[in-house]
Amino acid sequence: MDNETLESALSTLIAAANEGDTRAQYELGERYRTGDGVEKDRKRASSWYEVAARNGNANAAYRLGVGRLSKSKNALGQFNAVGWLKLAAEARHTEAQLCLGWCFQRGIGVESDHVQAVDYYELAAAAGSAPAQYNLGQCYQSGIGLAQSDKKAREYFEFAAVQGFAKAQLNLGKYYAEGLGVGQDSDQAMHWYREAAKQGNAKAQFNLALMLMGAVAIEQSDTEALGWLKLAAEQDYPQAQMLLATAYQRGLGVTPDKEIALEWLQRAADGGYAKAQYRLARMLATEQIENKGSLGNAHELFLAAANSGYAKAQYRLGKQVFEPKQLTAREALRWLKRSAKGNHVAGQYFLAACYSKGIGTEVDRQAAYQWFSIAARNGYTKAKELSRKLERSLPPEVVAEAALEVVRFFDKQSMKLK
Secondary structure, X not given: OOHHHXXXXXXXXXXXXXXXXXXXXXXXXXXXXXXXXXXXXXXXXXXXXXXXXXXXXXXXXXXXXXXXXXXOOOHHHHHXXXXXXXXXXXXXXXXXXXXXXXXXXXXXXXXXXXXXXXXXXXXHHHOXXXXXXXXXXXXXHHOOOOOOOHHHHHHHHHHHHOOOOHHHHHHHHHHHHHOOOOOOOHXXXXXXXXXXXXXXXXXXXXXXXXXXXXXXXXXXXXXXXXXXXXXXXXXXXXXXHHHHHHHHXXXXXXXXOHHHHHHHHXXXXXXOOHHHHHHHHHHHHOOOOOOOOOOOOHHHHHHHHHHOOOHHHHHHHHHHHOOOOOOOHHHHHHHHHHXXXXXXHHHHHHXXXXXXXXXXXXXXXXXXXXXXXXXXXXXXXXXXXXXXXXXXXXXXXXXXXXXXHHHHHHHHHHHHHO
């Protein structure tokens, strides 16, 4: 269109809007929002949206609600935005219903209400919204606002997956891979992982690569697996970067190349992946690789991994309690405690030894018995006899109190697995 035609069309639209045509009012809001035929102007866009919304235009009410929700920095602004979304939802605006479900689930602009969130998700899902079907699947998966059900979760993930929703395809792949709410089916798992992977979902690319590399009983294809692994790694998916490093280190589907392996390992470590930081630190500490200055310091990498909660790194630092280097004995003991609480079995055994002999701390026979007992229950053979020996020398009430702490410890571990 030439300028004269555009100006004429705009004048006609403005005239219709001024005469109360809600479609024209909404269209003007859209034009000012996107800069279609006019200069972008958010204030004018919002003004026309509000005029149209007050006249009953659901699309305008939705645009107004979403726009104000994204810009609001306080509860009052969010509350106002939710009001417009409710107006749109009452007119059966599917995206508004979806957005309201999200608001009620997270307590944005309203008090958190999971039952209300599910109600809105169900309305949008019934209208065919794939994101709403996915969110509803997640609610069933975790028991949010309704009874937990793997079967119902799988059903809603499938509704969204067949519409091409990548996150749902990923979850559906997992459900078929693990037999959740449906019979275990590796072919179906691969199919849905591949569908999500083709859309660029890094986790799906990684999971598909694992299956192709023989993590489950299916036909192997290391070459295809490597292709998906690279795609996930290039998106900075750390597990993929770590596995790709291993592939180049061991020559799995590729010609072995230690330099490329190290590059991917470092990239994962630089991204904050604790397992990669720990492996790189060990390689530096044992001089398996030459530090050319860009790899960092082994101790600093151990600390980074330990601070991220990686129990193996915490244990490695904790062992300095017996031979202090970069850490004092007391500092090392703190890391040993953290590894033990993270259920690192050797950490539990050596922490008990420290309490038993007063290394880095005062002698505490009750604590020693408690941690020897935990290590023994975790299968650490040497801890069993030491636990029995201490039990015979402690008063019954001390043994009972320590035994109760052991039960509490494993109860906490069980809760973490749920």
